[in-house]
Amino acid sequence: MATIPTSAAVSHVGKIRASNQDSGYLGRHLFLVADGMGGHAGGDVASAIAAQRIAEADQPYPTPEDAVMALQSALVAANGLLAETVFEHNELTGMGTTVSAIARVGDRLAVAHIGDSRIYRFRAGELDQITTDHTFVQRLVESGRITPEEAAVHPRRAVLMRVLGDVDASPEIDTGVFDLRPGDRWLLCSDGLSGYVSDEKIAQVLGTIRTAQGAADRLVKESLDHGAPDNVTVLLIDIDDSDGASGATPVFVGSAAQPLSFDHEESARRPIRLPTLLLHPLKPTPPDDAHFEPESEGYLDELIEEDRRRAIRRRVLWGVSVALAAIAIALAVFLGYRWTQTHYFVGVSDGRVAIFQGVQQSIGPISLSQVYQTTSVAIEDLPEYQRTAVMNTISATSLRDAHDIVDRLSAAAGD
Known part of the structure; x- marks a missing residue:
């Protein structure tokens, strides 16, 4: 220094x-x-x-x-x-x-x-x-x-x-x-x-x-x-x-x-x-x-060609990786959506009690549920506490359970 x-x-x-x-x-x-x-x-x-x-x-x-x-x-x-x-x-x-x-x-x-x-x-x-x-x-x-x-x-x-x-x-x-x-x-x-x-x-x-x-x-x-x-x-x-x-x-x-010094020990070489x-x-x-x-053109061209082949391999590998990732995401989305369709809940559709298939959540503008069956029970005919519960949706453990919930609501409405 x-x-x-x-x-x-x-x-x-x-x-x-x-x-x-x-x-x-x-x-x-x-x-x-x-x-x-x-x-x-x-x-x-x-x-x-x-x-x-x-x-x-x-x-x-x-x-x-x-x-x-x-x-x-x-x-x-x-x-x-x-x-x-x-x-x-x-x-x-x-x-x-x-x-x-x-x-x-x-x-x-x-x-x-x-x-x-x-x-x-x-x-x-x-x-x-x-x-x-x-x-x-x-x-x-x-x-x-x-x-x-x-x-x-x-x-x-x-x-x-x-x-x-x-x-x-x-x-x-x-x-x-x-x-x-x-x-x-x-x-x-x-x-x-x-x-x-x-x-x-x-x-x-x-x-x-x-x-x-x-x-x-x-x-x-x-x-x-x-x-x-x-x-x-x-x-x-x-x-x-x-x-x-x-x-x-x-x-x-x-x-x-x-x-x-012109003497280089092997230990200093490595x-x-x-x-x-x-x-x-x-x-x-x-x-x-x-x-x-x-700086011969032949050697430089050889290095450039080698680099070009490396770039192609890198792009192919990147493309395969992206494709596999896209397939994995698509499969996860598909399986996830199939899972949501095994669930049911009771809610309101056009002023009537309805059974919905799916879950209550949405992904952005995409709803994860749709109306499975609309009943004849009007929401306004229900007692206030049941009307509020239906408007907030009632989860069901199965389609049969959803029908049982509708039957109880129908009885409460006097149908």
Whole structure:
């Protein structure tokens, strides 16, 4: 954990992972989060190497466009360094990392991003996601195939389409320039936060806790309270009227803050599994290790076709479930109605005593009884107490009992 006056960085291993594969850098001008990919293949090594290489670009720039170019070059250089590391350590083949980085230049902000870590801007009570996740499920969301809520629990949510590593010599990096306003809060985080804590909750924390350190600590705690199945790293930068240089000593958090090691014991490779019910609401199962898949049309089409088949199976299952539920309801209604028709009571119909079949209740406008037999006994001929009883209906235990009641009423009326 580290703190500077208007910024804070916190990284936590979480409650399930055996090691922290996230890295963060809190500098004077540059800030970044990297989320290692590859699990036992060296996700911690990947994020640490990338963070330490990109941190070399932490310096003042004359224009935000210069900062963008520097960030992009730093990410490409980090990508090459990761490929060289894999060449020297074959056991790390397949490792990679996301990177979300920003550099402040006066009242402007340069952004470079690849992967599914995120950059948010909190301004005037509104939280906006600045970056776009480079994931398969995000592709499905953008194409309208699934909703963001479905993406949060999709079985392919761990598939990354773009990362730094030994997987692509020329990775495509998203860049941009944004304006800054005093009072803005910029949040960089790994998916250990964004995947388990809702945007609404993040906005609430950023809007109610004034200090950067306090807000960053609270966001990590929110992830822990939701089970924290993944590593979680949070960087928070509050924008003031200064030129952006913090004047404090830059710091690393997460795996980048530890000595680099290429030895991974088997015990550290395997995430600890906890029962599903102990985990968070957004993702109901422990997360699979993120892994990269190339953005080839063939593979993407294969994933989309697989998702289409899954959607069809889901719709069929849903349709069968609805049909069975409808049949069960209809059967219950039918049996219930048949049961009501075994009951009788005595009441009034057109001013005369009548025997009714059914029960006295109604379901909305639907009556559960009908006239079975109208007698010749006029209601006005009955003594007052019997007239009142009939008007309030008299329950009978059977049809024979109903006829006996009518006979007694007929005698009372003098018929």
